[in-house]
Amino acid sequence: MSFEPLGLSAPLLKAVQKQGYTTPSPIQQKAIPAILEGNDVLASAQTGTGKTASFTLPLLHFLSENTNSKFKSIRALILTPTRELAAQVYANVKAYSEFLNLKSAVIFGGVNQKPQAATIRNGVDVLVATPGRLLDLQNQGLLSLKHIEFFILDEADRMLDMGFLRDIERVIKLMPSKRQNLMFSATYSKSIKTLAKSFLNAPVQIEVTPENTTVEAINQSVYRVAKGLKTGLIIKLISEGNWKQVLVFTRTKHGANRLCEKMVKAGITAAAIHGNKSQGARVRALSGFKNGTVRVLVATDIAARGLDIPLLPHVINYELPNVSEDYVHRIGRTGRAGAKGEALSLVCAEETSYLTAIEKLIDMKLPVSIIEGFEPDPNASTAPIKQGQGRQRKPRQGNASNSSRNSGRNSSKKSNASRRR
Ligand code: AMP
Numbered sequence: 474m475s476f477e478p479l480g481l482s483a484p485l486l487k488a489v490q491k492q493g494y495t496t497p498s499p500i501q502q503k504a505i506p507a508i509l510e511g512n513d514v515l516a517s518a519q520t521g522t523g524k525t526a527s528f529t530l531p532l533l534h535f536l537s538e539n540t541n542s543k544f545k546s547i548r549a550l551i552l553t554p555t556r557e558l559a560a561q562v563y564a565n566v567k568a569y570s571e572f573l574n575l576k577s578a579v580i581f582g583g584v585n586q587k588p589q590a591a592t593i594r595n596g597v598d599v600l601v602a603t604p605g606r607l608l609d610l611q612n613q614g615l616l617s618l619k620h621i622e623f624f625i626l627d628e629a630d631r632m633l634d635m636g637f638l639r640d641i642e643r644v645i646k647l648m649p650s651k652r653q654n655l656m657f658s659a660t661y662s663k664s665i666k667t668l669a670k671s672f673l674n675a676p677v678q679i680e681v682t683p684e685n686t687t688v689e690a691i692n693q694s695v696y697r698v699a700k701g702l703k704t705g706l707i708i709k710l711i712s713e714g715n716w717k718q719v720l721v722f723t724r725t726k727h728g729a730n731r732l733c734e735k736m737v738k739a740g741i742t743a744a745a746i747h748g749n750k751s752q753g754a755r756v757r758a759l760s761g762f763k764n765g766t767v768r769v770l771v772a773t774d775i776a777a778r779g780l781d782i783p784l785l786p787h788v789i790n791y792e793l794p795n796v797s798e799d800y801v802h803r804i805g806r807t808g809r810a811g812a813k814g815e816a817l818s819l820v821c822a823e824e825t826s827y828l829t830a831i832e833k834l835i836d837m838k839l840p841v842s843i844i845e846g847f848e849p850d851p852n853a854s855t856a857p858i859k860q861g862q863g864r865q866r867k868p869r870q871g872n873a874s875n876s877s878r879n880s881g882r883n884s885s886k887k888s889n890a891s892r893r894r
Contacts, residue, residue: 479505481534484572489530492568498523500681504655505531507677511653515669515676519659520628521805522681525565528625528655533566535623535653536598537573545596546620552602552644554631556581556752557776562627563601575599582606583752590615604632604640611647618647624672629658630665638668645672691804692815695828695841699850700821704732706847707791707819708739711769718762719787721771722803724794729771732791736769743769747776774799777806790818793827795857797834822853 476489476497497505500518507514508531518524532549541548551566553559563579570577577599580589586606593600593616600607600616610616624645626632632641654673658665669676698706711719723729729745736743744758744767755776761767774794788807794800800818807814818839820828832838843849 474502480509481505481530482537484537485530485534485569488569488571489526491571494526498527498681500524500679501527501530503679503681504528507679508532508653508655509534513654513673513676514656514679515673516655516657516679516681517659517661518657518679518681524657525562525627526569528627528657529562529565529569532599532623532625533570533573533575536575539622541620541622545594547593547597547600547616547618548620549599549623549625550602550607550618550621550644550648551599551625551627552604552607552632552641553627554603554635554637555775556583556603557755558628559601559603560756566599566601570599577601580606580610581752582609586610586615604637604644608640608643618644619649621648621652623653623655624648625655625657627657629656629668630660630662633662633664633668638664641668642671691807693804693818693839694816695818695820695839696847697841697843697849698819698821698847699853700823701850702847703791703819703821704735706844707732707789708736708741709844709847710789710817711736711741712739714787716787717765717768718785719769719789720777720785720806721769721789721791722777722794723771723773724792726773728792729773733769733771736771741769742767743771745771747773750776774803777803786814788814788816790816793818793820793824793831795827797827797830800831801835822849822855823857825855826857 474496476486476494479497479502481489500516500522504514504516504524504527508528514528516524516527518527528551532551536548551562553562559579559581563577566577575598576596578589578592578597579601580586580593581603582605586609589606590610590613593610607616611618626641632638654676656669656673656676658669696706696710707721710716721732723732726745726747726749729747733743733745742761744761746755746758750758758767758770762770771791774796785807788804790800790803794803804814804816807816818828828839
């Protein structure tokens with residue numbers, strides 16, 4: 474199937490072609506016609522499914538076909554939980570609107586608000602925003618949501634995990650009641666359903682699972698190792714394997730920083746990416762990683778979500794996540810679209826219960842190796858790390874405590890979780 478039958482205008486088809494897309498992804502095939510017909514949509518789709526284009530393309534179509542005389546009013550709002558995701562969605566909006574006469578902007582916290590306010594003052598059709606900065610600017614009278622015709626809530630589950638429910642409710646109250654609404658969420662907890670009911674009108678429900686992306690397709694293995702020897706082992710693996718682009722996951726921001734410092738000392742170019750980093754530092758780290766000047770990117774789960782890294786040869790879990798679904802999300806970063814990928818996990822005694830839970834979720838036993846000189850500690854306790862111990866605390870935006878994510882995630886169905894994102 475090509476994009477032509479979906480009903481998008483010529484400038485959008487041209488932009489799609491320029492991106493090199495030939496076939497609409499399943500979510501695009503389902504969502505684009507439904508949105509073009511004017512329906513509210515509730516879509517279950519994760520990053521990697523092409524969900525951003527599935528709402529951005531019909532949104533841009535609608536705005537360009539239905540011009541509005543209200544000068545300089547914001548017509549569409551896309552709300553995202555994190556800065557990274559906001560920047561990524563904005564990049565999509567820019568790319569797809571290249572041949573249209575529409576203006577767009579992105580706003581998020583952690584950077585100076587002045588240039589953002591100035592852009593909005595000059596007139597913006599599509600605004601991509603994180604909730605905190607959006608409400609800040611609105612409170613200061615620097616933007617108005619009174620003429621919103623299109624509202625998109627992206628990664629709604631993540632929004633709730635990060636404690637944005639009140640902010641979302643406030644944003645909804647600031648918009649006119651007559652508008653088209655779209656909501657995207659990877660998971661469906663009770664609170665997500667309640668939120669959906671609160672603002673979607675008779676939504677068309679769409680569900681997709683990522684294509685041919687099963688965890689079975691990834692070369693996964695486990696190294697049992699003493700906790701104190703993990704850093705030495707990871708440095709050995711990366712150095713001796715001469716690995717060039719490695720995404721490493723740690724459970725905490727401090728852990729990410731510490732590991733990063735040690736790698737740099739060992740002569741491996743590494744950068745950490747997490748919620749405490751400034752936007753500039755994150756962008757630098759990510760672009761260094763993409764262009765090959767940074768070999769290792771050390772990330773926490775939340776910081777990694779929304780990162781637009783197309784394909785990675787190596788993903789290493791320096792620590793296993795205590796939320797099993799996060800394991801599936803993490804390793805889904807490797808070997809996309811049939812390319813060969815490797816996912817390694819360094820597992821110490823106290824992570825044993827996490828490993829068991831992960832194996833249960835993915836319904837497979839992971840092969841275990843022990844490297845000489847990096848053996849596990851036979852005397853270490855296998856008692857799991859206590860909830861909340863050494864975890865990230867919850868600031869307002871950009872990251873959240875992992876433990877708060879448990880509630881919605883553990884209920885995911887195995888059939889979904891055993892597929893990669
Ligand atoms: P998303 O799920 O929106 O994060 O998109 C994941 C990736 O797929 C992005 O890098 C998009 O540029 C890319 N993409 C989106 N739609 C298509 C398509 N129809 N064909 C090929 N790639 C696509």
